Amino acid sequence: MKFSEQFLEMEKYISRLQEKICLSLEEKDEVKFYEDNWFRDEGGGGRTRVIQNGKVFEKAGVNISSIDGMLPEEIALKFRTERTRFGACGISIVIHPSSPKVPTIHMNLRYFEMEKGKSWFGGGIDLTPYFPYTDDFSFFHSLLRDSCNKVIPGSYNEFKNNCDDYFTIIHRNEMRGIGGIFFDYKDGKDKKYFSLVESVGDSFLKLYLPLIEKRRAEQYSQEDKYFQLIRRGRYVEFNLVYDRGTLFGLKTGGKIESILMSLPPEVKFVYNYSPRPGTPHFEMTKYYKPMNWLRE
DSSP states (O other): OOOOHHHHHHHHHHHHHHHHHHHHHHTTSSSOOEEEEEEOTTSEEEEEEEEESOSSEEEEEEEEEEEEEEOOHHHHHHHTSOSOEEEEEEEEEEEEESSTTSOEEEEEEEEEEETTSOEEEEEEEEEEOSSOOHHHHHHHHHHHHHHHHTTSTTHHHHHHHHHHHHTEEGGGTEESSSOEEEEEEEETTOHHHHHHHHHHHHHHHHHHHHHHHHHTTOOOOHHHHHHHHHHHHHHHHHHHHTOHHHHHHHHTTOOHHHHGGGSOSOOOOOTTOOOOTTSHHHHHGGGSSOOOOOOO
């Protein structure tokens, strides 16, 4: 399949972004990213980079991939398109910090195109905190608003509402975190959506590094860690049941270790768990629902 100029531009962008983010994250920890270059029999491959058991990051993955082949019938039905050859490239980032005072973060940016011309962008970024630092939540959402609205005025509200809906664990009637933005099926021939992808991608370090620096040295208790492990379990539930990227990767023959990179290394599933009333953890559970985090 011959890729469009837009596809090639996206490949170059995600490669640069991966390099920039990995170098910045390595400066925050004492370990380096392990790199795994992989190839797919049907076409394409990827570059997986992972940190494990670091001082700051218990597990962090910054992965890029670019694959092509025949679209599986099940995926074609979901995309409401005929079964044809496709190309897909993107970057996927999930960071699980060691400290429960530092939130987990996820970002995915992607581009699809079909052999017969249909193409689209998608992406999103969301935050999963374990401590009720509401000023941090407002900071995160304010920067996201700016990164969206400077490209497409007024788009943050739409993308924020999409995120609240998408990152909901339906069987628990709660969000996995405090949201962010999410968009999908945005016209691949419209340059403003590539600009949107670039704006969101370029905002990642501005959004997350200040939260790391602000919270990494704070002391925490075993109860704080226990709550983090419980909420990581919720993260696992979402990713294995609802996450579109995970399901797409499994259905199209991607590298399993890279697809499941998003799962944390340690979790707890405790029957009928509930945090103690009066604790920060109990307060935090009030925020795993759609809320307006903009202060102004």
